[in-house]
Amino acid sequence: MPTVIVPPIKSQGIKTKLVPWINDLVLSAGVDFNARWIEPFFGTGVVGFNSPMHGTHIVGDSNPHIINFYQGIQRGEITPDTMRAYLSEASRKLSESEENGYAYFRFIRDRFNFEHSPYDFIFLSRAGFNGMMRFNRHGDWNIPFCKKPDRFAPAYITKICNQIHHIAHIIRQKEWEFNNVDFIQTIERAKPGDIIYCDPPYFGRYVDYYNGWTEQNEVELFEALSRTPAKFILSTWHHNDYRSNEMIQRYWGQFNITTKDHFYHNGGNIENRHSVVEALVFNFDLQEKQQIKSIRQLELFEEIA
Ligand SMILES: C[S@@+](CC[C@H](N)C(=O)[O-])C[C@H]1O[C@@H](n2cnc3c(N)ncnc32)[C@H](O)[C@@H]1O
CATH class of the missing domain: 3.40.50.150 (Vaccinia Virus protein VP39)
Known part of the structure; x- marks a missing residue:
């Protein structure tokens, strides 16, 4: 298979x-x-x-x-490289953040609810509790932090970037x-x-x-x-x-x-x-x-x- x-x-x-x-x-x-x-x-x-x-x-x-x-x-705007740059910075800020990472999670969540950046979307999707996705009736992100300030360890960032590489490949291959x-x-x-x-x-x-x-x-x-x-x-x-x-x-x-x-x-x-x-x-x-x-x-x- x-x-x-x-x-x-x-x-x-x-x-x-x-x-x-x-x-x-x-x-x-x-x-x-x-x-x-x-x-x-x-x-x-x-x-x-x-x-x-x-x-x-x-x-x-x-x-x-x-x-x-x-x-x-x-469109080629989100690539493994741009995601790696974003997540590397987010990783550092999350692990240095007050309240065991929660302050930075809240900052990203509030920025996402206002600006809707696809990078912040991936951050929330991967740093949210139990891999869940949910929005409230105003369309705002509604899943709490996974409580892991070291969530974005280098191997985890590489895994996400590889996934983007694979998906980009499939998107290029077909219409x-x-x-x-x-x-x-x-x-x-x-x-x-x-x-x-x-x-x-x-x-x-x-x-x-x-x-x-x-x-x-x-x-x-x-x-x-x-x-x-x-x-x-x-x-x-x-x-x-x-x-x-x-x-x-x-x-x-x-x-x-x-x-x-x-x-x-x-x-x-x-x-x-x-x-x-x-x-x-x-x-x-x-x-x-x-x-x-x-x-x-x-x-x-x-x-x-
Ligand atoms: C069960 S999930 C799909 C899961 C997907 N097969 C996977 O493996 O990831 C259902 C999806 O339907 C979307 N959805 C809910 N209501 C919808 C609607 N009225 N029209 C289009 N999409 C809708 C949700 O946003 C959600 O992404």
């Missing part, structure tokens, strides 16, 4: 460990390798950046900071469109032959990414995916030890579903940190699984591994 390329942003609900499972289904969808990849809830981007498709990747998220960050990499739009606008771009991957906030579980997620949103998503001419895969949760996802019975049960046990290591509350049965809902008949056969794709995985 090729290595999964991990992006520099952290967030609860990140699908890193589920990428091979999702890609197996993508490769069984019977779509051409030149198909366009449509991803309306991009998040950290770990699924899209590891997609086996070569066509244009049209991705969106309602969180402007995610989109702004990846657009900065795409990418990063859009700060509502999911409906992204799904409506899909045409026959495209493949859509959706990973919305999980109804009744995570409601704290950038904006909330209601049953009305779930219905709008269900209607948009029901009328799309493209093939789609939707991630959702099926059940956990406490309860089942009512949305499956009410809406998604009319499509095909496959499930897998999964453990989320980070989340806001204890239920979200327990194991859950994940579901992939899809609207196509399974075909024989294709092998990733693009030389370029394999070279990339080998270079990064």
Whole structure:
């Protein structure tokens, strides 16, 4: 199995460990390798950046900071070198800061809430408690400090810079469109032959990414995916030890579903940190699984591994 390329942003609900499972289904969808990849809830981007498709990747998220960050990499403005310079200075200031780093964390958080710098966004994403991302209703960063004044040790900075290097490589290799739009606008771009991957906030579980997620949103998503001419895969949760996802019975049960046990290591509350049965809902008949056969794709995985 090729290595999964991990992006520099952290967030609860990140699908890193589920990428091979999702890609197996993508490769069984019977779509051409030149198909366009449509991803309306991009998040950290770990699924899209590891997609086996070569066509244009049209991705969106309602969180402007995610989109702004990846657009900065795409324009060549955010590079491993610029990030290293930023994080090296931040590391020094954080470790020298009063209140065990908290004073500097607060300074960056307040500056980010005012100026929205993508560098400060990465700082907060990597220095926040438990790798979580949450904003309050004014759109301000709402996760406390991880309480580690030595968070940005040299090896950790190198790891983040390498992640930026890998993502920049993938963005150069394929055609990418990063859009700060509502999911409906992204799904409506899909045409026959495209493949859509959706990973919305999980109804009744995570409601704290950038904006909330209601049953009305779930219905709008269900209607948009029901009328799309493209093939789609939707991630959702099926059940956990406490309860089942009512949305499956009410809406998604009319499509095909496959499930897998999964453990989320980070989340806001204890239920979200327990194991859950994940579901992939899809609207196509399974075909024989294709092998990733693009030389370029394999070279990339080998270079990064
Ligand atoms: C579960 S996360 C996606 C996680 C991603 N697959 C990953 O592995 O990192 C859901 C994402 O949907 C975004 N989102 C929430 N409501 C949205 C909406 N109405 N339109 C577009 N994106 C939305 C959130 O900002 C968040 O990034």
